Amino acid sequence: MLSLLDVVSGLDVSTFTEEIYPKRQPVILRGVDIGQCVDKWRSVNYLTTQGGQMPVKIHVSATPQMDFIKKNFSYKSLPFSDFVQRASEDEHTEFFETKTENYYLRALGDDPRKDKADIHQQFPRLADDIKFPKFFPPEKLFSSVFRIASKGTQLWTHYDVMDNLLMQVVGRKRVILFSPAEVDKMYLNGDKSEVLDIDNPDPGKFPKFLKAHRHEGILEPGDILFIPALWFHNVIYKDYGVAVNVFWKHLDDSLYDHRDVYGNKDHVPYSRAQQILDRALKTLEELPEEYREFYGHRLISRIEKKVLQKDKPP
């Protein structure tokens, strides 16, 4: 099943916060002022000049479909200006693997182990070109992330634990989202789906994925995609593309992992629940396999009854 993402035009802050945000559904917001970046950044020359020579860590892949699980790409470092140059061209004179290789930047913090990406910090001469809509209190802001990639690049389907405004600045992007309710059809490995080719998934390996309800849309330059926390998303760069996204905290600070710099570490209560569950499963190891499996099913049914409200009167 497929739904097209709603496109909402000419919306103000109160409409977003009062009518759209509480629904926890993805929406494309069109016509919101995100600043001069939409004009200025169209120029590769402007971007490379203002962005500077700072080395950036990038994903480089011989095929456009990047696979985080099987790691079909390598991490390389290039000066920002060289990287943008290469990402914007279809064929490269200088390259790592092949002259048609794809590039992808997901900007990092100054110390990528400790710092969150912050476009004002890492790209001060570009940051003023972009305005973040005031759709959330400023103290809830978590990070602002530059995302630039070659035409055709496709990122693996995954979820983040924070709310997200993806501001499309240059180029068009096809976005495909799945509700958190579809989690059982996603074939997750951590926060990432094992289904790489979402338009042509292997029906033998991923039968449930074929039944997942998808929400699709095309982002045009200047569009903002609201991605609520936990919504799975897959992104395909229809053109060489530049985008910035902001993550912010929807919930209380204490519910997020404080070592998380990417916005994708599971909420603290779940990480704890997972550890506790592992201890529960450990006790089952005292039993022979047939008993263990039986009681595994009983534990699942307990979660279904207690958390998923299954088998409850409507």
Added chain:
Amino acid sequence: MLSLLDVVSGLDVSTFTEEIYPKRQPVILRGVDIGQCVDKWRSVNYLTTQGGQMPVKIHVSATPQMDFIKKNFSYKSLPFSDFVQRASEDEHTEFFETKTENYYLRALGDDPRKDKADIHQQFPRLADDIKFPKFFPPEKLFSSVFRIASKGTQLWTHYDVMDNLLMQVVGRKRVILFSPAEVDKMYLNGDKSEVLDIDNPDPGKFPKFLKAHRHEGILEPGDILFIPALWFHNVIYKDYGVAVNVFWKHLDDSLYDHRDVYGNKDHVPYSRAQQILDRALKTLEELPEEYREFYGHRLISRIEKKVLQKDKPP
């Protein structure tokens, strides 16, 4: 799907222990010597005389289908001899509710809160008539239970945590079993299925039950049904019936709940796992419902991967 239970005739102890027991599948054993009970107990007069006047606690129900969950029966007390008399007749001159009411005895220990049923202890003048086959080491014996009921009585589907030999002495009994692998189709409430009318289940309420693979058979007097631990079973008395079953411990003593007198309290590792799981679920309560449900699914998928060997290469 329906399979008929295998009927194995003329089998010796080593065939049972070496060939049948390790398969953990229910089987009807025919022609094993269970003693003179098969002849002697056919006489209601003999049973009442030898069984004596000791009061027994019985289930009395106006309908033959007894429902442990909704408790459509009451517990009454009668002298054993009166009870057998009433259970053996189709209409009663003395009765609690109606003259066609059904009776069911599941014998208890001397102190039903602490003692297991032991036919040698509670019915010494009858116990010598029955021989327990030497299919397990005597120190593994847990209990021996007299089961007597009116024609037509049907007991709720449930599982026990111990291995079980059900020795049919008088009358015929229809038995319907389901493998522990069918647990998700059983609509359990504790160890009992909520599906009462197994031959005509409500398809709206119990859709998965209709898909459960059943194993059926008819026990004739003298037959023994081997019910491995965790196998669900439902029993219908086609005639007024007398049976004795023995429960024994398949696993190490420490894995059984020492307060269990019925043989139906879950194994210790599972009881512990359940308590630990509840703590894990408690931590999820810190999150809003949509997050809780999402992570509930992720916990389930963790159990599937770790315990049920799902998503593993074949």
